[in-house]
Amino acid sequence: MSGSGLFAREEEVIRRAEELLAAALPPGPGAGEEFTSLLADYRKLLNQARRLVRISDMMQEDLNRLNTKLADLSSQDGLTGLANRRRLDERLADEWRRAIRGREAFSLVMIDIDHFKRFNDTYGHAAGDECLKAVAAALAATLQRPCEFVARYGGEEFMAVLPETPHAGLLLMAERLRAAVEALDIPHATSPTAGHVTVSLGAASLVRVERDANLSTLCQAADQALYEAKAQGRNRAVGAVLDPEAATGPGSCTCG
Amino acid sequence: MQELIIEATKSSPQIHFDPAGHVLEMSGESYPENAAKFYAPVFDWLGRYLAGLGEEQVTVNLAISYFNSSSSKALMNLFDMFDEACRTGRRITVNWRYDPDNETAQECGEEFKEDVCDLPFNLVACGPGQP
Incomplete structure (x- = not known):
C-alpha cells in the first residue's frame, strides 16, 4: 500500500x-x-x-x-470438555515421540461405556449426554500426572494415554478408572451387566518404546483387550503387554 | 451537495454522510486491503463538505468495532480534519459509539479523544445492534 x-x-x-x-x-x-x-x-x-x-x-x-x-x-470435545479426537492424535504423537527418545514404557487404555445404546433408549439422549459428561469427568479426575490425559475417542469410547507407565501400574490405573465410573452409581435399569452405568477397559502397554516401534500396533492391542473385556462379561479391565519386538514394523502414528 | 453512501463489506464499514441533515455516520469493521484507496473518496467528500460548511451543527456518529492499523491512521486523519475545522469556527461533535463489552473499542475511543484539541468528542456506550 x-x-x-x-x-x-x-x-x-x-x-x-x-x-x-x-x-x-x-x-x-x-x-x-x-x-x-x-x-x-x-x-x-x-x-x-x-x-x-x-x-x-x-x-x-x-x-x-x-x-x-x-x-x-478446536481441540476440545464440545460435550465433555475432554481433548477431542484431533487433539488426541496430536498429543498421542507428541508423547509417543517423547517415549521413543527416552526409550520408556508406554500405555494406552481404551474405555467403552457398557450398553450405552440401551441407556440412551431407556433414558433419552439428554440423559445420555449427561452420562457421557459424568463419565468423562470421573475418568479425567482419576488421572493425576500432567503427562497423562484422557480423550473422547468417539461416541461412548474414551482413550486414556499413560506415558511412562509400566504394565503393573497400568492395570492398577485401569482398575481405578473402572471403579471411578462405577462409583458414580448412575442408574442403568436395562443394563444386563449391572443396575448402574459401567465401563469395559482394554489396556495395553509397551515395555519400552524403541525407535521403530509402531503406535498402531499398541492401539490394536488395546482394542483387542477391550474386546476381551466385553467378551468376559464387561465392567472389567483386561490388559495386554507387548514386548518391544512385537510392536515394531512400519506404520503411521495414528490409531484406528 | 450529494450525500455519500458506501455499503458495508466484510472488511469495510458502512458510510452514510448526509450533507442536508448534517449527520455523518460510519459503522462496522474496517480492515480494507488498501485503506488509503478506500478512504480517499471519503476524505475527498469531507474536504468539499467542510469547505462549504457554515455555522450548522454537524453530528458525526462512529461505531467501528474493529479496525486495522491503516484504518486507525485514517481515523486519526479524519479527526485531525474535524479538529482543524472546529478551530476555524465550525460546530462538529463526534460520538464514538462502542459496545460496553468491547473494552478495546472503548480504549481506542479514548486514544482518539485525547488526540484532538478543539473537537468535542463523546464516548457513548451502547448495546450491539444499536445505531
Missing part, C-alpha cells in the same frame, strides 16, 4: 524541512517561526504515532486472545 495518502502530513513536514535546508543560509528572520511550526507538527505527529502503536497493540492482543480461544475450541 502506498502511504502517500494516509501519511500526507508526515511527508509535508519532511518537504518543508528540506525546503528550509535548501533555502539561503544563514537563516532569515522568519526561520525561527518556521522551525517552531515544524516542531509543533512533528510533536503532534509523534504523539499520534504513539497512539497508533498502542491502538494496534490492543487490537492485536484481542486477536491473540481470540486465537487462543479458537485453538482451545
